Amino acid sequence: MPTPEKKSRKKPHQPALLGPVRPRVKVLLPLPLDGAYDYGVPEGMAVPGPGSFVEVPFAGRELRGVVWDGAPDPTLSEGRLKNILGTLIVPPMTDSLRRFIDWVAAYTMAPPGAVLRMAMSVPSALEPPGQQAGWRLSPAGEAARAGGGGYRLTEGRRSVLDIMLPGEIRAGADITEEAGVSAAVLRGMVDQRLVEPALLPRRTAFPSPDPEHPGPELRPEQEEAAASLRNLVGERRFGVTLLAGVTGSGKTEVYLDAVAECLRQKRQALVLLPEIALSAQWLERFQERFGCEPALWHSELGGRRRRNTWRAVAEGEAKVLVGARSALFLPFPDLGLIIVDEEHETAFKQEEGVIYHARDMAVVRARFSQAGCVLVSATPSLETLNNAEGGRYTALSLPRRHGGAGLPEITVLDLKRVPPERGRFISPPLVEAVNETLARGEQAMLFLNRRGYAPLTLCRTCGHRMRCPNCTAWLVEHRAQRRLQCHHCGHTEPTPPSCPECGAENSLTAIGPGVERVQEEAALLFPEARRLVMASDTIPGPAAAAEAARQVAEREVDLIIGTQIVAKGWHFPGLTLVGVVDADLGLAGGDLRAAERTVQLLHQVAGRAGRAEHPGRVLLQSWIPDHPVMQALISGDLDTFMAEEAAARRPGGWPPFGRLAAVIVSSEDERAADRVARDLGLSAPGGEGVQVLGPAPAPLSLLRGRHRRRLLLKARRDVAVQPLLWDWLSRVEVPSAVRVQVDVDPVSFL
The missing domain is CATH 3.40.50.300 (P-loop containing nucleotide triphosphate hydrolases)
Structure with a gap:
């Protein structure tokens, strides 16, 4: 097995290497690993540059990863170095995306490989796109079409020749439908060598939005805001703008004007929406503005569509993409604009796996891409308002509703x-x-x-409350489906006819x-x-x-x-x-x-x-x-x-005037969770401007069968919390049955 850089130091007494040394590169794999691994480049293979997608052996498997930045370890012995198996024909990952992945990993304290996995979320997209088989006229067919060759042609074959142009490749179904013949006629022409097989050219699945397509006429204050955003995009520089405005003021029309400018600059645009799967009206407005729909990215997409979209983004074919928070990690080669609509929405916070806030990470991705970033809301978050008031963001306002x-x-x-x-x-x-x-x-x-019919169901006889067996939560009645459901872990069970505690018939009643x-x-x-x-x-x-x-x-x-x-x-x-x-x-x-x-x-x-x-x-x-x-x-x-x-928040140093980081300890064994939480509490960092609250049971002290304890690190705004957290967590031994999760800048406190 290859060895990570930080664990691959040669012992001082190891003899010097003899013979030719293979070129070597660092490869980051989409696994929750601490860093990149060194691999050799076999003789005859060009050394892949940073960002190249490669296939490598790892722990008895063949995995795909990305050639990463940084120098390989020169002291790692040749005998321990495994070879790259091959490179993949896919546009390389850009320098800006690799830097973004490293930054997100460092900020969220997640393994870089876990962040890379989000950028490689569609493994099948790394395969070259397949092409469909079609048909074209052979040289004999072209001659027959021109009346030469002495062929005796049936009426059906003549019809086929009439509709096919020399050099044109068409699908068999299209040929037979337009010529009005059966598939047998086409097969006969193949046997007669009048047509020959050929690969159909790839069709563009993502039409290019037209920036000059007639859009709505903007009011003076809308035009002023739109001009500011167009200038930001036109200057091809990083900058963040807050676009605030009352509901119905036409914020969407304004930022779509910035998208149009991005298209004129031949760059790509990303629009993040909190509920992309529910944005039918937004898509209609986009189509009215640009003459076609944008590319989409959300959890409802099927596998083939996800593969095609990922590849189209990487190849620059998808000019505008509208997506949920995970779209931030797509491989845009030239990202010129990021819009975060409804920037205040908590749906932009990813609470599991790599824990990050898409609004904040959008600003970082824009900075690495030298792109404009526009945060849009009728009710901006206090964090964004504070950045605008501090001059870090430009602020634009639309105070009136559209149309009077x-x-x-x-x-x-x-x-x-x-x-x-x-x-x-x-x-x-x-x-x-x-x-x-x-x-x-x-x-x-x-x-x-x-959601549901009632948030709580209890027994009128004994007072028993229907509770989730996996969580510290009441089961919600969904009467139409005759079931009780936990909205935290998804546990469902039929609504019982009698109380499971005292057995009283028809005693369960909905509360609230x-x-x-x-x-x-x-x-x-x-x-x-x-x-x-x-x-x-x-x-x-x-x-x-x-x-x-x-x-x-x-x-x-x-x-x-x-x-x-x-x-x-x-x-x-x-x-x-x-x-x-x-x-x-x-x-x-x-x-x-x-x-x-x-x-x-x-x-x-x-x-x-x-x-x-x-x-x-x-x-x-x-x-x-x-x-x-x-x-x-x-x-x-x-x-x-x-x-x-x-x-109210400023005197206590609460966000956005201070830093928070939550440490969540969880285990199926309650005593194990308590022990680790106690040890973390005893070894908590201190000092000026730093305070640790807890440990204490989380509000949801049982979630999906795991007992949860929370500690909260509170620090001044100028304190870098990540080094504190790394040092703190390194002092406590955590058994394998216990999970310790870090949430920098928490949004939820459940």
């Missing part, structure tokens, strides 16, 4: 004063508002950010509302309304999202009942009322970003109302109407709210 539409009027319904009827969750004022809206022929939405329960209540309150539930359970992918958008746009739906997926990017001109069933939902718990996230989500949801000529109205049901979040939404003064949030 006004912002919706927002009212808080105090549930202490106007509670719902017993056993219900929609208050009388909201019921009345929905009825009035539907009576005018307009559309309404009821929003509740909770989920979106399915709101749908059930809406069916009773608004029986004539045509209803549509929009949740991840009912809108699983792009096709379902496109169909839902069509139904709403064509007014086949009167009342939308949705979870958080309705908050992002939808444009429903007929929607004038949004009712939030539980506006307080995100404020529970001790998450330091709870208020920020709640105001962002509710502002986004409110922005779905009144986007056309009819004014919008938003009703927020709340038990705490005086909460700063509710007051900020009513006043529309989100800037003051975010300033107050910043002022």
Whole structure:
């Protein structure tokens, strides 16, 4: 087995090497390994340069990796050095992507090979693309087509010759269909040597978007913002711009103008969306602007499409790609622009495997690529606002809605004063508002950010609560499927007819509302309304999202009942009322970003109302109407709210004014997890500007069958936390049954 560089030092007494020494290179493999391995280049093979994709032997297998930067270890003996097996015919990985992979690995404290694996996520794309067999006229066929050669031709064969041009290669099915003949006629011409086999040329699967395709006319403030972004792209330099603007202000049209400039520069553009599988309307807007659809990258793509897309990106054929966070690791040869739409969304944080935040890593990838980066949001994150206020990012603002539409009027319904009827969750004022809206022929939405029918099921007899066997979480009832489900690990079980604790029949009852329960209540309150539930359970992918958008746009739906997926990017001109069933939902718990996230989500949801000529109205049901979040939404003064949030965090050095890193210890053996967490707590680093909190059980102290303990390192902004963490973790022996995971800049504290 080849040996990593850091473990391959020759002993001082080893004799000098004799004879010719093979050229050698470092190869990084897509495995969770600490670094690159040295390999020899066999005689007769050109030495592959950095970025070349190669095949090598490793631990009894043949693996593919990338020739990496840095000098091989000259002291490694020839006898221990294995040879590269071959190079692959694929564009080499660019220097900028290799540097990005190294940077991400160092920042997130992940093995470089694990990061490389994300960039090599489609192994089949490293194979040369296959070509289909077709047919062309042979020299004899060309002569026969011109009337020479003395061939006696049937009417069918003459038809084939008439439609085939000399030198043209066509598929057999195309030939027979256009000539109106059977496949037997074509086979006969093959036997007569009038046509001969040939490989069809590769077809371009990704048409090039046209930057000069007529786009919408921009308002003066939109044009000013677009000009700034065009200049950034045109200068072919790194820079970060925050494009902020109220919902419906036309931010998408502005940044698509920057994409057009990127295309004029003959460079590639990447657009990151938090829910790419649900972005049917966004894709329609792109097609209207550029005359074709962009390349797509998300989890719903089939294997062949992923392979073709990866290869098209690497070869520069895919000019614009729209994708989820993992698209950051695709092999763009000349990336000129990265757009992060809805930059505040927590969906950009990868919580498993290599833990990273795509928004922050997009800035880094743009820097290595000398590309522009645009962060877009109606409710920017406090981190991004802080960077803009500090001058690190340029800030652009669109304060008005497109087309003269006004912002919706927002009212808080105090549930202490106007509670719902017993056993219900929609208050009388909201019921009345929905009825009035539907009576005018307009559309309404009821929003509740909770999937399923009810978040908790308990026994009325003994009080037993239905809990996930693998997690510290209650099972959520999905009544339509007659099942209980854990939304953390995916465990499902049928809803039992009796209590599993005391055996009481028909004693289980649903506690609290989920979106399915709101749908059930809406069916009773608004029986004539045509209803549509929009949740991840009912809108699983792009096709379902496109169909839902069509139904709403064509007014086949009167009342939308949705979870958080309705908050992002939808444009429903007929929607004038949004009712939030539980506006307080995100404020529970001790998450330091709870208020920020709640105001962002509710502002986004409110922005779905009144986007056309009819004014919008938003009703927020709340038990705490005086909460700063509710007051900020009513006043529309989100800037003051975010300033107050910043002022509350600054004295304690909480992000973005300080650094955090979470250390999560987990094991199937609870005592083993406790021991390692205790040892980490005892050896925790200290010093000025550094503090370690914990260990303590995580809020989800049992997740997927593993017991979890958390420690939180808190440091001043100017402290580099990675060296501290490396030193800290090296002091504690961790048994193989225990996993220690590091999350630099955590977003979730579960």
